Amino acid sequence: MKTWFITGASRGFGLLVAQEALRRGHNVVATARTPKSIAATLDVESDQLLLASLDVTDPVSIQLAVEAAIDRFGRIDVLMNNAGHGIVGAIEEVTDVSARSVFDVNVFGLLNVTRAVLPVMRAQRSGSILNLSSVAGQSAAAGWGVYSATKHAVEAINEALRAEAGPLGIRCTAIEPGPFRTDFLDRSSLLTEGATISDYDDTAGATRRWAEDTNHAQAGDPHKAAKIMIDIADSENAPLRLPLGADCVERIEQKLAVQAAELDKWRAVSTSTAVVHRAE
Numbered sequence: 001m002k003t004w005f006i007t008g009a010s011r012g013f014g015l016l017v018a019q020e021a022l023r024r025g026h027n028v029v030a031t032a033r034t035p036k037s038i039a040a041t042l043d044v045e046s047d048q049l050l051l052a053s054l055d056v057t058d059p060v061s062i063q064l065a066v067e068a069a070i071d072r073f074g075r076i077d078v079l080m081n082n083a084g085h086g087i088v089g090a091i092e093e094v095t096d097v098s099a100r101s102v103f104d105v106n107v108f109g110l111l112n113v114t115r116a117v118l119p120v121m122r123a124q125r126s127g128s129i130l131n132l133s134s135v136a137g138q139s140a141a142a143g144w145g146v147y148s149a150t151k152h153a154v155e156a157i158n159e160a161l162r163a164e165a166g167p168l169g170i171r172c173t174a175i176e177p178g179p180f181r182t183d184f185l186d187r188s189s190l191l192t193e194g195a196t197i198s199d200y201d202d203t204a205g206a207t208r209r210w211a212e213d214t215n216h217a218q219a220g221d222p223h224k225a226a227k228i229m230i231d232i233a234d235s236e237n238a239p240l241r242l243p244l245g246a247d248c249v250e251r252i253e254q255k256l257a258v259q260a261a262e263l264d265k266w267r268a269v270s271t272s273t274a275v276v277h278r279a280e
Contacts, residue, residue, distance in 0.1 A: 002233070003027040003073040005066070007056055007113055008083030010037040012182040013132065016226035017080060022048060024230060029069040029076070056083045056109025062116045070120065078233045079117045080130045081110045084150075088211055089193030090204035091145045098193055099146045106150035111157065118165065125169040128233045131158045133174040133241075135248040139255040142200075143207025155241070162240055173238045175229060178248030180220030220245045 004021045008014040009030035018030045019042065030038050031054035038051055050072045052065040069076055084106040087098060110131065121127030136144050137151030155174050162172040192208060225244050232238050243249050263270070 001025055001027060002077035003029065003069065003075055004078045004080060004233075005029045005031070005069055005076045005117060006080040006082055007031050007054060007109075010034070012082070013177070013180075013222060013226060013229070014080065014082035015041060016182075016222055017082070017229050018042060018049075020223075020226045020230050022046065026230075027073045029065065029073070031065050054113075056113055057104050059112055059116070062113055066116045066120065075124055076117055076120045076127065077124075078128045078130065079114065079121075080132070080229070080233075081113055081154075082130075082132045083109060083113075084132060085191060086144075086147045087191040087193065088143050088204070088208050089146070090143060090197060090200040093193045093195055093197055093200065093204065094146045095193065095195075098191060102146060102150055102191070103153075106147075107153045107157075110154060114157075114161070118170070121165070121170050122168055127165075127170045128238065129158075129161070129165075129170065129172045130229060130233060131172065131174050133158070133176045135176055135178045135243065135245070135251055137174065137176055138241075138243075138252050141207065143204035159240060171236075171238045172240070173232055174241045175232075176241055176243045176248060176252075177225060178220060178243070178245030178251070179214065179218035180222045180225055180245065181218045182222045220247075 004018070004026055006014050006018050006028065009018045010032040015038070018028050021028050022042070025048070027048045029050045029052055030042060031052045032038055033053065033055050035051040035053050042049055044051065050069060052068050053061060054065040055061045066076070085102065087094060087102045114129065131154050133154045134151045136148040137155045140148035140152070158172050158174040165172060190211060192211070196205065228244065232242060243252055
């Protein structure tokens with residue numbers, strides 16, 4: 001039995017992982033800004049479930065939720081940084097206010113929660129952190145630039161944290177889903193910048209239309225993904241990154257091939273920058 005601490009547990013992967021963890025006999029601290037939204041789908045009478053109010057942008061609420069978890073279960077074995085939302089719009093279209101709001105949740109919120117949980121895991125000398133990234137954390141596309149930037153940041157945080165906390169018995173994995181049939185493309189999760197620029201209609205505009213047309217018709221089965229996430233948290237050999245979905249794997253492979261070709265093409269230029277020591 002492990003104790004899971006999940007942010008954004010009211011819907012999407014957070015809710016599905018909470019359900020699967022409880023089914024497997026684990027303890028679950030399911031957090032959300034409004035925990036009542038979780039109560040309708042989880043067994044609130046279960047001794048293995050604790051609902052906690054948590055806003056990832058509010059350090060006080062985070063600390064209170066962590067303290068409640070320790071008071072109830074004595075430890076936190078798995079942190080799932082799931083809370084987040086998306087934004088669609090060309091780089092020029094996305095306002096400063098919108099960009100900052102997404103970074104506040106997806107990046108700074110993740111950092112806030114991680115900083116609050118790490119002292120618990122360090123004291124235990126054990127733990128697993130699942131950081132919800134995205135295929136967008138590996139490969140940016142038109143219309144997803146600001147969202148991708150937040151997920152690239154998550155990838156960097158995850159990679160550095162694994163190097164820092166790994167020797168202390170704490171494993172870190174970035175989960176990189178492609179399109180899965182969750183509510184991510186709903187207006188409740190995905191911000192769509194209101195102002196548009198016609199010059200971007202064939203690029204970022206196409207992404208807007210794709211999001212509308214694809215909502216709840218994505219190829220990925222979120223229940224299968226949730227089970228894999230539980231398995232990864234239980235694994236002693238959890239990967240640094242875990243792409244989920246055949247389309248995600250293909251997109252990453254394409255990105256790596258382009259990078260390799262470009263690196264090879266410009267190798268001579270890239271390596272020509274060393275200081276030349278002239279002989280006396």
